[in-house]
Amino acid sequence: MTSPFIAINCYTIRDTCTNMKDFSESMKKLAKIGYSAVQISGVKNVTPLEIKQICQDNDLKICAAHISMNLFEENFSREVDKLHLWECQAVALPVAPEKYRKNESSWIQFAKDASAIGKQLAPKGITLCYHNHSFEFVRFGSGAASRNALDIIYDESEPEFLQGEIDTYWIQHGGGSPVAYINKLAGRQPIIHFKDMVIRDGQQTMTEVGEGNLDWPAIIKTTVEAGVEALIVEQDICPGDPFESAQISYNNIASWGFK
Amino acid sequence: MTKPIIGLQIYSIRDHLKTKEDFITSMKKVAEIGYTTIEIAGVGADLSDEEIKQICDKAGLKIISAHLMKDLFDADFEGTVQKLKTWGTGLVTMPVPPAYVRENGEYEKFAQESNQLGAKLASEGITLSYHNHSFEFQKFDGKLGIETLYEIADPDNLKAQLDVCWVQRGGGSVVAYIEKYTGRMPTIHFKDHSIVDNDFYMTPVGEGNLDWPNIIKAAEAAGAQYFIVEQDDTHGDAFGAIASSYNFLKSMGYE
16 A cells, blocks of 8 residues: 555635736746645636646646536537546545535536546546535434435446545544544545634634644554555645645644655 | 443433423333433433433433532532432533633633632542533644643543543544543544534534544543433434434443
């Protein structure tokens, strides 16, 4: 088993990914922090080719991307070409489209439809994953026999064609155990999103990896055992300069023996 | 090690404890569900401690714990101890900290005061605990409030009545915190955590997303004597909710 590497989702620094010049500057900063890989998400007004070149210039591997389901439905080969150009082998659906978020059968349908896309991507050398929030922790069915939508997604899809991109913060936010979910998806989760939870002014909020209350020793141990390849930092909300947050998360994960 | 017993924090049904008649009826209903033990809080009815005890006795419910504010002991230590003795319980829990804790994060001061109170109560044969929410998971001077509290107070003088749902809300690993307070947790509070309309929704035990098989296993291993059901918000169906929690815990092998 190879050791997982540290990466960052560009969504974290999305405010400085809205034109080529800013994106170029941002990738330089990420590389300087120490990151060797990025996930493409939240990048605007930069062409796929420019993204590729800028990442290459900064020795940043594109280890993953977020692509919405409707883009695959709209033009499958365009999205595949883009991922091939980036030499990117893992792509996650960032969110389930609204139409699937209604009832148990619509979530089952989502699992099936996502699997179908994953099945098309597999022969292209690309693994499809799902990125959760906490709204997937809504439950269907009655009493103790009920199950949540995230379980429906993973239980009703084909494991080979729909894999996990667990988001540690959102699992906790939904009432789940991050460790239990990482275990559940062992061998079925090439990438993972790391963000931490903290209480500020009495309220739950996001913080840099290792600065909050999530049980990182147990999460890290389980993540490595589960065969995750990329530890992707994603912090939707940063208290100040997102690059400072990116630096803190990187340093903490590096201090646990990763790079 | 004896098997933990299911209890009910009657705060869960506080809307049905507002008159003597309600209290009598509600205790009967609680016993009918199957509960044999309760923790007192939220009794709105104008009842003496003796009356509360008699009504519970008559319903076949043993009072195994009570939630009492620290202020009560500060104002009248002897009288408050007598209350617990009248109820026949050796366990008492502070449901919230004094206001200064939430205002200034003075967990060190609270820990010292709790330690003193706990030592005084111990000499009366009473065990003092603290019941957490999620605000104790905020850091002050780089340290979580909950950690400062339980590190500074002597484990003999202050026990932890962990509330599993609030540990989750605070970002902590429920199982890890239970393990951390092994031997220091005579009672534990069980409620569940679901999501409705993209937001936190409290549910009966077993109907949410908490990892019950592991939580229950850890809580028993940690020496908890009572698994106390507490559902602050039952969404209008208090007795249905507490029955559901009871039945779930029963299905897990407890009574």
